[in-house]
Amino acid sequence: MRPVHVVGVGLHPYQRLSDTPYTRLGVHAVRAALADAGLQWRQVQTAYTGTATTGMGLSRLMFRHLGATGIPMTQVENASASGSTAFRQACVEVGAGLADVAIAVGVDKPLHFLLPQKAAGVRELVRVAPATHFALLASRYQHDHGVTPEQLAAVAVKNSCNGALNPNAQRRKARTLAEVLAPPQISGTLTRLQCCPVGEGAAAAIVASDDAIARLGLDRSRAVTVLSSASRSETVYDGENFDAALTRETTAQALSDAGITAADLDVVELHDAFTVEELLYVEAMGLAEPGRAVFALEAGEFDIGGRVAVSASGGLLSMGHPIGPTGVGQIAEITTQLRGEAGPRQHPGARTGLAHMVGVGAVCLVHVLRLT
Template identity: 80%
Template sequence: MSRTLREMRPVSVVGVGLHPYQRPGDTPYTALGVHAVRAALADAGLDWQAVETAYTGTATTAMGLSRLMYRHLGASGIPMTQVENASASGSTAFRQACIDVASGLVEVAIAVGVDKPAAFRRPTTAAGVRDLAAGRIVPFTHFALLANRYMFDHGATPEQFAMVAVKNARNGAGNPNAQRQKERTLEEVLAPPQISGPLTRLQCCPIGEGAAAAIVASEDAIARLGLDPARAVRVLSSAARSETVYQAENFDAALTRETTEIALADAGIAADALDVIELHDAFTVEELLYIEAMGLAPAGGAASQLAEGQFDIGGRVAVSPSGGLLAMGHPIGPTGVGQICEIAAQLRGEAGLRQHPGARLGLAHMVGVGAVCLVHVLAAAA
C-alpha cells in the first residue's frame, strides 16, 4: 500500500545555506555549491561526514557534476545523484532527500541546487516535435498568452500584473541573496522594454547563477548529533505531479491546483492556514494564477487582494517573501532549494527584514517545463 510522507518517519530541515544568486560570471559551479553547502552545515551545526547521501538539482551546467563539487568537503564515498527536472530540479532533489530520510534509508541527507546558465536544448527539439509556431513561442510568450487570456477573462489590467513585481522587488530589496535587490515603482516596472504581450523586462525573472543547500534529518539524528530541535522545520508533505491533458484549461494552473491539493491534504491543513508561500513567479501573471489555483483567492480575485496588501509580508499570507523568482532570481537548479531556505528562515523566525510575523506553516511550489509540479508543506517546530 502506498503511503504519504507524513505516514513515514518524521523528517525535518535542520540546516540551510545559499550562495547569493547573481549575474553569470567567472565563479565555477564548484565554488558556488561548496559555499552553499558549508553555509548549510554551519547553520545545522554538522560536519560533512554526517551527511549520508547527496541529491544535486541541476539542469543547465554539465553532466555528472556532483563529485567534482562535493570533493572539496572531504572524501566520504556517499551516494551522489544529479536530479534534472527543469525549473523544478532543486525541488525534486529536496523531495528525494526527504524520501531517503523518511523511509529510513539514511538519517541525514542533503539537497543542493547549483547551476550556471548554459545552452538549453528543448526536449521538443530532441524529439523532433514541430508545431506551427516553429520556436517563436519561448517561455515569456507562453506566459504572455496566459496573461492576455487572464485580462480577457477577468478584466485585469497590465498595472495589476506589474504590482506583483513591485511587491516582490520590495521583498527582494531585503534579501542579501537576491539577484535583484532594488525596490521598484509601478512606473519603473511598466517602463520599456516590452518583452511579450503585457510583460515588461521587470516582469520576467532574471536567469543567473547561484547555489542553495538544505540538510534534512530524522528525529533520531537530531537527538544523536545534538542538533537544536527548536530550529528543526518539519516537512509535512511532498507532492509531485506531471501534466495530463487539460484541453483549453490553462495547464500550469490546473497542474498547480492538483498538486497543491495533494500536498495540503497530505499535510492535513487547509490553504487558508498557510502563513508563507514561495511560488514559481517567473513571470508576474504566474503569481496571480497560482494564488488562485492554490485556493487562496477566487478566480480573477488575486489582483485586487494583492493590491490590498493581503500577500505582503505582514499581510494575510506572505507570498514570495524572498522576492521570488522575479527578484531573488531563477538560476534553475538552485531555485526550488532556495525556496526551502527561505521558508525555513521564516518558520524559525530568522528572516530578519523579511520576517512575516508569527509564521508557522509554509508552502513551496515550483513548476518545470515538460511539465511537472512539486509542492512541499513545512511547519515550524512544535
C-alpha cells in the same frame, strides 16, 4: 514514512553569469548549510544535486572539496523543478529509513538550455518562447477578469520591495509601478521587470530524522518539519491553462497530505517567473477566488505582514531563477521564515509554509513545512 526535518539551510547569493566556478557556488551553499545545522560533511549520508543547465557529472567535482567520504550522490534534472525534486528525493530517503541525514543541493550556471524535441525526432514548426506563452496567458487573464496592465505589474512592485530586503537576491532594488511598466516590452504587456532574471547561484538544505537529531545533538527548536511532499505531472485539461490546473491538483494533494487547508498557510514561495503566474497560482492554490487575486494584492493581503506572505524572498522575479537552485532556495527561505530568522523581511507569526515549483514538461512539486 517517519518524520523528516530541515535542520540546516545555506545559499550562495544569486547573481548574473560570472567567471565564478560552479564548484565554488555549490560548496559555499553546502558549508553554510552545514554550519547552520551544526554538522560536519562526514555526517551527511547521501546527496542529491538539482541542476539543469550546467552539465553532467558535476556532483563529484563539487563535493570532493568537502572531503572524499564515499557518499552516494545522485544528480537530478527536472527543468525548473530540479532543486525541488532533489529536495523531495532527500526527504524520501530519510523518511524511508535509508539514511538519517541527507542533503539537497541546487547549483547552476546558465550555459546550456537544451530541449529534447530534436533528439526525439520532433520537428517544431512553431516555437513559443516562455515569455510569449505567459504574455498570452496574461492577455487572457486581463480579458477574462478586467485586469489592467498596472494591476498585473503590481506583483513585480511587491516582490521587488521584498527582494530589496534579501541579501541573497539577484535584484535588490525596490521598484515603483512606473519603473516596472517602463520599456522594453519583452512580450505583449510583459516588461523586463515582469520577467525573472536567469543567473547563477546555489542553495542547500539538509534534512534529518528524529533519531539523527537526538544522536548528533542538533538544535531541535530550529528543526522545521516537512509535513508533505507532492509531485505530479500534467494530464489532459479541457481548455484550462495546464500550469494552473497542475498547480491546483498538486497543491490540493500536498495540503491534504499535510492535514491542513490553504487558510492555514502563513508564507508561500511560488513559481513567479512572470507576474501573471503569481495571480494564477495563488488562485489555483485557494488563496484567492478566481479573478480576485489582484484585489487581494491591492489590499496588501500578500504582503509581508498581510494575510499570507507570498514571495517574501522576492520570488523568482527579484530573488532570481538560476534553475537548479531555485526550488532548494525556496525551502531555505521558508525554513528561515518559520524559524523567525528572516530579519527585515520576517512575516510575523509564521508557522506554516508552502513551496511550489513548476517545470516544463510539465511537472509540479509542492512541499508543506511547519515549525512544530
